[in-house]
Amino acid sequence: MKTIREPSKDTWASLCTRGTKPMKDLEPMVREVFNAIAEEGDEALRHYTRKFDNVEVSDLKVSADELSSAEDQVSEELKSAISLAKENIYAFHKVQKVEGAHVETMPGVSCWQTFQPIEKIGLYIPGGTAPLFSTLLMLAIPAAIAGCQEIRICTPPGKDGKIDPVVLYAAKLCGINSIYKVGGIQAIGAMTYGTKTIPAVYKIFGPGNQYVTAAKNYATQLGVAIDMPAGPSELMIIADDSANPEFIAADLLSQAEHGPDSQVILLTPSQNIIERVKSIVSEQLENIPRKEVASQALQHSRAVLFTDKEQIAEFMNEYAPEHLIINTQEDTFYKDRVRNAGSVFLGPYTPESAGDYASGTNHTLPTNGYAKQFSGVTVQAFLKSITFQEITPKGLEAIGPIIETMAAAEKLEGHKNAVSVRLDAIKKSKE
Amino acid sequence: MKTIREPSKDTWASLCTRGTKPMKDLEPMVREVFNAIAEEGDEALRHYTRKFDNVEVSDLKVSADELSSAEDQVSEELKSAISLAKENIYAFHKVQKVEGAHVETMPGVSCWQTFQPIEKIGLYIPGGTAPLFSTLLMLAIPAAIAGCQEIRICTPPGKDGKIDPVVLYAAKLCGINSIYKVGGIQAIGAMTYGTKTIPAVYKIFGPGNQYVTAAKNYATQLGVAIDMPAGPSELMIIADDSANPEFIAADLLSQAEHGPDSQVILLTPSQNIIERVKSIVSEQLENIPRKEVASQALQHSRAVLFTDKEQIAEFMNEYAPEHLIINTQEDTFYKDRVRNAGSVFLGPYTPESAGDYASGTNHTLPTNGYAKQFSGVTVQAFLKSITFQEITPKGLEAIGPIIETMAAAEKLEGHKNAVSVRLDAIKKSKE
Numbered sequence A, B: 001m002k003t004i005r006e007p008s009k010d011t012w013a014s015l016c017t018r019g020t021k022p023m024k025d026l027e028p029m030v031r032e033v034f035n036a037i038a039e040e041g042d043e044a045l046r047h048y049t050r051k052f053d054n055v056e057v058s059d060l061k062v063s064a065d066e067l068s069s070a071e072d073q074v075s076e077e078l079k080s081a082i083s084l085a086k087e088n089i090y091a092f093h094k095v096q097k098v099e100g101a102h103v104e105t106m107p108g109v110s111c112w113q114t115f116q117p118i119e120k121i122g123l124y125i126p127g128g129t130a131p132l133f134s135t136l137l138m139l140a141i142p143a144a145i146a147g148c149q150e151i152r153i154c155t156p157p158g159k160d161g162k163i164d165p166v167v168l169y170a171a172k173l174c175g176i177n178s179i180y181k182v183g184g185i186q187a188i189g190a191m192t193y194g195t196k197t198i199p200a201v202y203k204i205f206g207p208g209n210q211y212v213t214a215a216k217n218y219a220t221q222l223g224v225a226i227d228m229p230a231g232p233s234e235l236m237i238i239a240d241d242s243a244n245p246e247f248i249a250a251d252l253l254s255q256a257e258h259g260p261d262s263q264v265i266l267l268t269p270s271q272n273i274i275e276r277v278k279s280i281v282s283e284q285l286e287n288i289p290r291k292e293v294a295s296q297a298l299q300h301s302r303a304v305l306f307t308d309k310e311q312i313a314e315f316m317n318e319y320a321p322e323h324l325i326i327n328t329q330e331d332t333f334y335k336d337r338v339r340n341a342g343s344v345f346l347g348p349y350t351p352e353s354a355g356d357y358a359s360g361t362n363h364t365l366p367t368n369g370y371a372k373q374f375s376g377v378t379v380q381a382f383l384k385s386i387t388f389q390e391i392t393p394k395g396l397e398a399i400g401p402i403i404e405t406m407a408a409a410e411k412l413e414g415h416k417n418a419v420s421v422r423l424d425a426i427k428k429s430k431e
Helices: A009-015 A027-040 A042-053 A064-073 A076-094 A133-146 A165-173 A184-193 A210-221 A245-256 A271-285 A291-299 A309-319 A331-335 A352-357 A393-409 A413-430 B009-015 B027-040 B042-053 B064-073 B076-094 B133-146 B165-173 B184-193 B210-221 B245-256 B271-285 B291-299 B309-319 B331-335 B352-357 B393-409 B413-430
Strands: A002-005 A102-106 A109-117 A120-124 A150-155 A178-181 A203-205 A234-239 A263-268 A302-305 A323-327 A343-346 A383-391 B002-005 B102-106 B109-117 B120-124 B150-155 B178-181 B203-205 B234-239 B263-268 B302-305 B323-327 B343-346 B383-391
Touching (some): A009 A309, A027 A042, A027 A184, A027 A210, A042 A184, A076 A165, A076 B102, A076 B393, A102 A393, A102 B076, A109 B076, A133 A150, A133 A165, A133 B393, A165 A178, A184 A203, A184 A210, A210 B210, A234 A245, A245 A263, A245 A271, A245 A291, A245 A323, A245 A352, A245 B413, A263 A271, A263 A291, A263 A309, A271 A291, A271 A302, A309 A331, A323 A331, A323 A352, A331 A343, A343 A352, A352 B383, A352 B393, A383 A393, A383 B352, A393 B076, A393 B133, A413 B245, B009 B309, B027 B042, B027 B184, B027 B210, B042 B184, B064 B165, B076 B133, B076 B165, B102 B393, B109 B393, B120 B133, B133 B150, B133 B165, B150 B184, B184 B210, B234 B245, B234 B309, B245 B263, B245 B291, B245 B323, B263 B271, B263 B291, B263 B309, B271 B291, B271 B302, B309 B331, B323 B331, B323 B352, B331 B343, B343 B352, B393 B413
Parallel strands (some): A002 A302, A120 A150, A150 A178, A234 A263, A234 A323, A263 A302, A343 B383, B002 B302, B120 B150, B120 B203, B150 B178, B234 B263, B263 B302, B323 B343
Antiparallel strands (some): A102 A109, A109 A383, B102 B109
């Protein structure tokens, strides 16, 4: 973890680059898998699962038996934790569902907006070293609140060809029965084209490795929407001398353990806290099982020092962190200046892992500086806004001439005529 | 305009295809222009404007003089129409700005959401046969309501190297002074990379031809967000015998005149209305200046008849029209069934051109079936949701064990430890 003191502005862009390695061009491979799925459907899914995951899957869909027996394999303690987390996530997302606008812009000209759920959605839940049931909760709960009718989950099978029972339990708890044992590029391809077993969807949500990211990017070119571009997870902490360095060190490591390409940034006005945190990080590192991963992440992580608070706030917004912990004597100063961030954690007793699991906020967030233009997942991401309008004859008499003038100025006489024929009819009806 | 009666479901997919010709692969050309802009900046913009638009542009930015003298060149009638349209658009979009959610999910666990404007945005305003000042209003007004700080406009210069004064007038009215004389691929490239004259933006809005669409698609791969994928404009009308066929014919033509690849669909339970509308379309066609364009659009347009109302509603949602006019005796029946559409116009006196210009709703809408998963432009499109949370020691004592259990189940001990060190500290502080 390198320390940089008072970096000049011309170095900020390079300081804001993430640890992400330039992605090699995966499009040829994505294209190959997608084309195979378009032609051979389920057979291609089985073929690439064999090839990439080294697993033989006969039934791509999780059976009702597998689903119902999952519950018995999850401890009561974990079930109870998941249930409480679900309640909190539900409570915070439920209030995000708002009524559409409704305005009579002129007498007789009524305009309004409704929100309709995206009918068919696909959730990608990564597999790998651990069953990410928390990601399933973060996507399935807002989808259900939005009212999406067809919710499907794709997740890679383990070496035994099965899905972790905790993932199945969480899915069932959220009312989802359509779960498919397929991951990686082939999962995204299946949800894009549809196969005999896995129906096509309109929008795909969820994180994944570089193959999944490349496949989601390719899917957008085929007309499927995605939640956001994905990248390795990251955390910025703004801390001063008032912060407990043990907390800061633990927070940095909680993010660093995600993956070797994760990045953590300590942003501070205090040289003292940098020294103390670095020392405690080395100690704590010895005690976490994912030490190897975290060590690699720390290599491209940084401590950045500015004595000027305004500079700290400016650098924070330029970095646009996915996660931002503010743990200072002047939390309000920094909080009020947050313009670009995914999710913000305030004060000494608000670790990032609270938002990762259970406090209620969503953990599917924009990385790699995308917080400048993307939101994390909200209920809104599962809805579309549709506008309506209804104009009375009186209303058209008022607004009609305005439309005619503007349409004529844009040389669109057909547009003008659609108003004129109506105004004529209104006139005649009065004669 | 071909008539199709009671089409069976297996033909619906083909009936829902648009008139869009398969886009030839424009990516090599887009890549060439983008690379040149990355290397040569403004020089490349001038070069490609010369090459593609056949115009020599020395000053890429519209001068203060050009901007201030525009007002004198716009008629009072048009100024007054634009001013009223602006008021209506403002009124409908202003109420879309909502407060973020704020919930205490558990005692001591506060979660909330704020909406922050995307700081740097670019608006693309197409040129071509007419000055599309209405599109400028539709994008600039919600951007201003959202509070975007840097709003830039790119629009292609006319053959005289100038921007139409109505466009400049509309921009000034919306408080925008940064307008650049550049269109097509090079405009999107400039806003993506930034040049000496044109700064880079975080999100690009606005319609355009197939070159602009391909360039916006390419920009997303370089980390710039876009409003939505674009395609030729389209209109579906649901009408029955109660509708005035003259109104329907005028509405169909108002859409058909947009471009040869526009599409209009008449969806109806009545053979009678099809016959009458077709006949009136032929008559009205003779009287609109853009007859040639409209005729071409009509060639791949359709009248579709179902006697069953439910089938009509189902086909409508399967088509997912950008614009939908409902002009029947049973408007409420159809209105209540709208699940996929961009903007809906109800009743006999609500022509689509009202929403194109002045009623208040936005006219930047999803085409080509994208209404299944995309919204039209709203104030929300210019904002990002950021979540915040603050947990008290008491709150962490309640939620901490839940987080620890879940993190351990996902084998992320570092996540668990960020909670454990805090719970230990709380415990010690009580001793």
